Amino acid sequence: MFVRLLAESFRRQRRRKLLAGVAILLGTTAVTAMLALATSIGDRIHNELAVYGANIVVYPKAETLDVKIGGVDVKPASGGVNIKESELQKLKAIFWANNITGVSPELHLQVTGLDSAGRPYRAQALGLWFGHMWSEGGLRRTGAPSLHPWWKLSGRWPAEAAIHPSEYEVALGSTLADRLQIKIGDTFSANTSGALLEPLTVLVVGIVRTGDTTENSMLLPLTAAQTITGLPDAVDRVDVSARTKPEDAFARVDPDSLPPKQREIWYCRPYANSIAYQIREAIPSAQAEQVRRVEQSEGNVLKRISGLMWLISAAALLAAGFAVSAAMATAILERRGEIGLMRSLGASKTTVGLLFYSEAALLALFAGALGYLAGSGLAAWLGAKIFAGDGQAAGPILNPVLLPVVVGLALVVAIAGSTPSIRTALRMDPSSTLRMDA
Amino acid sequence: MARLSLLTMLHRSLVHRRARSFSALIAMTVSAAVATALLTLYADLDAKLHKEFRSFGANIVVTAADGMALPDDALARAKAAAGNNSLAAEFGYAVATTNAGTAVVVAGTDLSAVRRLDPWWQVSAWPESSTTDVALLGQRAASAIGNEQRVTLNYAGHMITLQDAGRIRTGGDEDSRVYMPLQVFTQWTGVRASVIELQIPGGAKQVEAAIANLRREMPEVKVDPVRQLVEGESKIVDRTHALMYGSVLLIALTVAVSVLATLSASVLERRRDFALMKALGGSQAQLMTMFLLEALVLAATGVAAGYVLGSAAAWAISESNFHAATLPRISVLPAVILINLTIAVLAAFFPVRVLRGLQPAALLKGE
Numbered sequence: 001m002f003v004r005l006l007a008e009s010f011r012r013q014r015r016r017k018l019l020a021g022v023a024i025l026l027g028t029t030a031v032t033a034m035l036a037l038a039t040s041i042g043d044r045i046h047n048e049l050a051v052y053g054a055n056i057v058v059y060p061k062a063e064t065l066d067v068k069i070g071g072v073d074v075k076p077a078s079g080g081v082n083i084k085e086s087e088l089q090k091l092k093a094i095f096w097a098n099n100i101t102g103v104s105p106e107l108h109l110q111v112t113g114l115d116s117a118g119r120p121y122r123a124q125a126l127g128l129w130f131g132h133m134w135s136e137g138g139l140r141r142t143g144a145p146s147l148h149p150w151w152k153l154s155g156r157w158p159a160e161a162a163i164h165p166s167e168y169e170v171a172l173g174s175t176l177a178d179r180l181q182i183k184i185g186d187t188f189s190a191n192t193s194g195a196l197l198e199p200l201t202v203l204v205v206g207i208v209r210t211g212d213t214t215e216n217s218m219l220l221p222l223t224a225a226q227t228i229t230g231l232p233d234a235v236d237r238v239d240v241s242a243r244t245k246p247e248d249a250f251a252r253v254d255p256d257s258l259p260p261k262q263r264e265i266w267y268c269r270p271y272a273n274s275i276a277y278q279i280r281e282a283i284p285s286a287q288a289e290q291v292r293r294v295e296q297s298e299g300n301v302l303k304r305i306s307g308l309m310w311l312i313s314a315a316a317l318l319a320a321g322f323a324v325s326a327a328m329a330t331a332i333l334e335r336r337g338e339i340g341l342m343r344s345l346g347a348s349k350t351t352v353g354l355l356f357y358s359e360a361a362l363l364a365l366f367a368g369a370l371g372y373l374a375g376s377g378l379a380a381w382l383g384a385k386i387f388a389g390d391g392q393a394a395g396p397i398l399n400p401v402l403l404p405v406v407v408g409l410a411l412v413v414a415i416a417g418s419t420p421s422i423r424t425a426l427r428m429d430p431s432s433t434l435r436m437d438a
Numbered sequence: 439m440a441r442l443s444l445l446t447m448l449h450r451s452l453v454h455r456r457a458r459s460f461s462a463l464i465a466m467t468v469s470a471a472v473a474t475a476l477l478t479l480y481a482d483l484d485a486k487l488h489k490e491f492r493s494f495g496a497n498i499v500v501t502a503a504d505g506m507a508l509p510d511d512a513l514a515r516a517k518a519a520a521g522n523n524s525l526a527a528e529f530g531y532a533v534a535t536t537n538a539g540t541a542v543v544v545a546g547t548d549l550s551a552v553r554r555l556d557p558w559w560q561v562s563a564w565p566e567s568s569t570t571d572v573a574l575l576g577q578r579a580a581s582a583i584g585n586e587q588r589v590t591l592n593y594a595g596h597m598i599t600l601q602d603a604g605r606i607r608t609g610g611d612e613d614s615r616v617y618m619p620l621q622v623f624t625q626w627t628g629v630r631a632s633v634i635e636l637q638i639p640g641g642a643k644q645v646e647a648a649i650a651n652l653r654r655e656m657p658e659v660k661v662d663p664v665r666q667l668v669e670g671e672s673k674i675v676d677r678t679h680a681l682m683y684g685s686v687l688l689i690a691l692t693v694a695v696s697v698l699a700t701l702s703a704s705v706l707e708r709r710r711d712f713a714l715m716k717a718l719g720g721s722q723a724q725l726m727t728m729f730l731l732e733a734l735v736l737a738a739t740g741v742a743a744g745y746v747l748g749s750a751a752a753w754a755i756s757e758s759n760f761h762a763a764t765l766p767r768i769s770v771l772p773a774v775i776l777i778n779l780t781i782a783v784l785a786a787f788f789p790v791r792v793l794r795g796l797q798p799a800a801l802l803k804g805e
Contacts, residue, residue, distance in 0.1 A: 019703055023696040030692040034685060041681075048677060051670035052494075057609055065582050065614040067541050069531040150666040211665030289609035296558040297494040304490050305678050307759040312476070312682075315751060316689045319472040323696030326465040330703045333458060378688070386680040424457065 002351070006358055016331050017363060023327035024367035024410055025374070027320035032375025032406050034313040036399055037383060041306045044387050046243050049302065050101065051149045054239030055295040056276050058083065058288045082107075082234035083286050085222065090282040091240070092135055095268065096275050102241035104129060104147040107225045107234060111218060113189040113199055115180045123176055125190070125218040127225020127235075130157040130171075144219070147239050148210065155184045155206035160221050166198060168224040171206035173215035190218070192228050200228055240279070240288075244272045246299030317409070324410075325417025328360060332421035339425045340433030349426050356422050360414040368410030372403050444724075448731055451711075459736065463743075465697040466736050466778060470744020471751065472693050473777050476686040477770040478752035483682055484675060486760045488640055491671045495556040496525075496635035497645055500652065501660045507630035508659065516634050519655040520648050523639050527551035528631035530623055534593040534616075540582040543615045544591060546623025546631070549574065555637055559612065563604035570622050573600040576613040580605060589616070598626045642672040694781050701733060701785030713798035722794065729786045737782035741775050748774075 010017055062081040085105060091097065107127035115121050129143030145157055158169035170190075172182060182188065184204055191199035208219060226232050245251075251271040255263050267274055272290035279288035342352050380397040425433075452459045500516055502508045513528045520526065530546040550567045552559070565572040573589050580602075583589055589600045600622075606612050624630055638648045645668050652661045715725055749766035756764040 016703070019699045023699050026692040026695050030688050033688060037681065037685070045674065045678075048674050049670065051666055051673065053666060065540060065542055065578055066611060067533055067543055068611055068614070069533075069543055148666075150669055211662065289607075289613070291609040292558045292560055293495060293556075293608065293610060295609070297491070300493050301487075301490050301674065304487070304759060305674075308479075308678075308755070309681070309685075311755045311759055312479075312685055312689075315472065315475060315755070316685070316692075319468050319689060319693050320696070322468040323465060323693050323700070326461045326468075326700045327696055327703070329461050330458075330700050333461075334703065382681075382684045382688075386677055386684065421457075 002355065005355055006362070009355075009359055010362070016334065017359075020324075020327050020331040020414075021363050021367045023324050024364055024414060025371045027324045027413070028368045028371025028406050028410050029375040029378060031313070031317050031320055031409065032372050032402055033379040033382065034309070034316045035402055035405070036376055036379035038306065038309040038313045039399065039402075040379075040383065041309045042302060043243070044383065045302050045305050046298075048387070049294075049298045050146075050241060052294045052298065053149075053291075054102070054104065054147050054241045055244060055272055055291050055298065056240040056242055056279065056288055057291050058238040058240060058279055058283070058286050060236060061285055061287045081285070082231065082236050083238065083283065084233045085226075085235050086233055087283050087285070088235075088238065091279065094275070094278040094282050096242065096270050096278060099243040099270050099275065100240060101243055102142045102147045102239075103134065104142065104144045104239040105222060105235035106144075106237045106239070107222060107229070107231070108236055109192060109225055109229050111190045111192060111228070113191050116182055116186045116188045121180055123180075123218055124216055125220055125225065126214065127222040128219055129222055130160060130219075132160060132222075147241055150211065151214075152209040153206050155204075158205050158219070158221055160223065162224070163203065164201075166227075167201040167203065168221055169205045170202040170218055170220040170224070171208050172204055173217045173219070174207055174209045175215040176218060177204070177207050190220075190228065192230075200224060238286075240275075242272065242275050243270065244275065244295065244299070245270045246303050247271060247273070247296065321409075321413045321417075324413045328414055328417035329421045332356060332418050332425065336425045336428070336433050340428070340430040343426075343430035344434060353422055353426060356418060357415060360418045361411055364410040364414035365407060368407040369403070371410070372406045373398075375406070376402070444728065444731070447728060448735065451728075451732060452735065462701055462736050463739060465700045466740025466782070467743045467747065469690075469693045469697045469781060470741045470774050470778050471748035472689055472744075473774045474745050474748025474770055475751040475755070476682075476689060476748075477773055478749060478764055478767050479755060480682050480686055481767055481770065482752075482756065482764045483679060484641075486756065486762065486764075487675045487678060488671070489762070490760070491667075491675075492525075492637065492639060493557050494667050494671070495558060496527075496637045497664050497667045497671075498636040498638060498649060498652070499662050499664060500634040500636060500656070501662070502632040503659065507632050508634065510630075512631070512656065512659070513634060515656055516636060516652060519651045520636050520638055524648070525551070525555045525637040527555045527635055528620065529633045529635065530620060530627075530629050530631040531633070532593055532623070532627045532629045534591040534627075536583045537590045537592075538582060538584040542579050542582060542591070544593070544623065544627075545615050545617050546620035546627075546629070547617060548620055549617065552617070555635060558608065560607040561604050565603035569601075569603075570619055571598075571600050572603040572618065574604050574606050574617040575602060576606045576608075576615045576617075578613040579616050583616075591616070593627045596626055598622075641675055642668050690777070694777070697781050698785050698788075701736075701782070702789045710802070713802050716798040717802060726786075729789075730783065733782035733786040734779065737778045741771075741778050744778070745771060745774060 060081040060083050088103060088105060091100060091103060109125050109127065110122065111125040112120065112122045130145060131141045132143045134140060134142045145151065153171070155171070158171055162168050182204055184207060187201055187203045189199040190202050202220065209215065222235065226234055250266065251269070251273050253266070255266050255274070255277060258266060267277070272295045276288035276290055280286065339352055376398050508528065513526060517524060517526050527548055532544050533541055534544045536542055549565060553564055561574060565574070575583065575586070575589065580586060586602050589602055591598050591600070600618060606617065620631060638645050645663055649661050649663060712725060752764050756762060
C-alpha cells in the first residue's frame, strides 16, 4: 500500500514533482560544478603560476660565491665544484618525486671563436636541456623551455645530440645574435677560452628573446657545453619546478630540531622546504633552496584564489540549500488537503510523515545524481574553456568522491526543507483542513 | 475605491498566508543576497588580486647605460613618472673582497625601501633605519666571511668595517651578496646607484603605460619589464576573472530558477482564489495586477534585505580570504533590483497564463 501510494504520487503529480525536482537538480548541478572547480583549482592555478619558473634551485655546495651583477658573471668561477648530471636521476626517487614538474640543469661557460664572417668574438654561454628524456611515465620530457615559459623563440630549440661529430645545433639570445649579425641557419665556431680541444661547429636554429640578460648568451645543448669545457657530466645549477603546498608556520621549522614523529609529518608534506630537504638528502654534494620570490608569492596567490573558490562554493551551497528548501516547503504546503484526507482515513502521523519524507528522499536521490552528472560535465567544460591551452590534461571528469557528498547534501536539504511544512500540516486537525479546502 | 480595495486585498493576501509569503520572501531575499554578494566580490576582484601580486616585488627594472651611474635625481624622476602608487628602490653594485680573501658582490641600497618592495625576502632582522654602518649578509655570502660580527670589506684598497645586522635568505642571487645602506656604500666605493627596481600596481596595461612614460621622461636609461611577472600576472588575473564570471552566472541561474519555481508554485496553488475572484467579477487585468503587485512587493522587500545580507557576505568573504574588506557597492544595486524584479514578474506571469484557460465555475465546484 505504502509503495503504491508513493508510486502513484510520482505518477499523478508530475508537475509538482518536476518543479521540486528541477530545483534540486539545478542546485546540485551548481554545487557539484563549484566543488569540482574548487578541488581542482589548486593544480590549475599552479600550472598557470609555472610561468614564474622554478621554485627550487639546486647548486653545488661550494665555498665560492656567485659574483654576478645584473645576471652577468663579473668574475666567472674557475674550476669550481659541480654537481654531476648523472646524479639528477636521484630526483626521481625522492618522496615527492611525482610532484616535480620540471628539471632544468645549467652549465655556465664563456665561449670564444670566429663568427660566420670570420671575426673573433667572445660571449657568455649556457649549456641546457631543451627537451631531455626524463622518464618513461609522468613527466616525460623536460628542460629549460618548460621552466622558462616566458622565453620567446623564433626558429626551434636545438637537438640534444650532435648532428655531426663536433657539430651541434644552438640557439642565440637576441642581443648576441644582433651583435654578431647572425641569422638562423648560419654556422660558426665556438670554443672555450682555454682551447683545450678542437672548436665545435655550431649551427644556429633558434633566436630567443628572454627579457633579461640571457639574451646576451649562447644557449647550447648541455652535452656540447660539457664537451668543450672538458667537464663531462658537470652542471653548476639546476632549476626545479615542483607542485608544493603553500608554506605555513610548520613548514618553516628546522626538521632536524623536531621529534621523529613530527619530523616525519614535516617530511611527508609537499612543502618547498621539505622537497628541498629531500633533494639535499638525495644529492649530498648539492645545496637546494626554495626560490622565495616565486615560492612565497605563489603560495600567497594560490591560497587567495582557492580560498575564494571555496568560500564562493560555500555561498553557493547555502543559497542552493535555501532555494531548494523553499521549493520543497511550497511543494508540501500545496498538499495539506491530501494530508488531511489521509489522516481522516486513518493513516497515522508516522505513516504520512514517512510517505512525504520518502518522496523527498527519492526526489533528492534521483535529481541529486542527475545534478552530479550535469555539474561534473559543466565543471569540465568551464575548466577547459577558462584554462584552455595549458597543454595539461585536466584529469578525469567525474570525481567519485563528490557523488556521495553531493547526493548526501541534496538529501539533507530536501528533508530539512520539507520538515517544517510537514510538521505544520500534521499538527493541523484533519477535519478543519478538509473543510477549509472544500 | 478600486485602488483602496486592491491594496487591502494585497495586504490581506500577504498577511493571511503568512507561511507562504514568508517562504517566498526568503527565496527572494536569497536571490538578492547571492546576486549582491557575487557582484560586489566580482567588481572588486581585479583590485584584490593585483594587490596579492604585489608580493612578487619589482616588475620594472631601470638600468643606467653600461658602466655609467644613474643621475642623482633618477629615483625621484622615476617615481614621478611611474605614479603615486608605485614602490621603488635604487641599487649600486661593486665587487669587494672579504677578509677571507673571497670576492663578493656588495650592493648599496635603501634598506627600508627594499623591505617594502620585496616582501618575499626572508631577513632575520632588518636594521634600524637610523644606523648606517650595518650590513645584511646573504646566507651564502655569510659563510665566505671570516669574522661575521665585524664584517671587513676591501674595495680597491679602501677598507670598511660594518656590523652584521642579519641574514638574507631568498634562494636567488641575493644569497651571495652583502647589502648595505647606499649612502655609506657610495662614500666607501665612490660607486653610485646604477639600477632602480620599480613596482607598478596593476596588470600588463598599467605596466606598459608606466614603461612608455618612463622611457619618455628618462630617455638616457634602459627601462625593461620583468617579463615573466607581468605576463603571468595578467594571465592569472584574467583566468580567475573568467572563473568568477562562470561561477556567478551559474549560481545566479540556479537561484533564479529555484525561486521562480517556488513563486510560481505558490501562485498556481491559489487557483481557487483566482476562480473566486473571477466569479465575483474581477477582470483578467485586475487579477494580473493583483498577482504582479504581490510578487513585486515581495521582490522589493527581498532586495532590501538581500542587499544588506549580500554586502555582509561579500565583506566577510573578502575579509577572511584577502584580509581586506570589500565595502558595499551601491553600483550593484540596479542589477540586483533588475534581477529580482525580472524573477518576480516572470513568476507572476507564467502561472497567470496557465490559469487563463480555466473555467472558474468548474474549479469552484471542485472538478
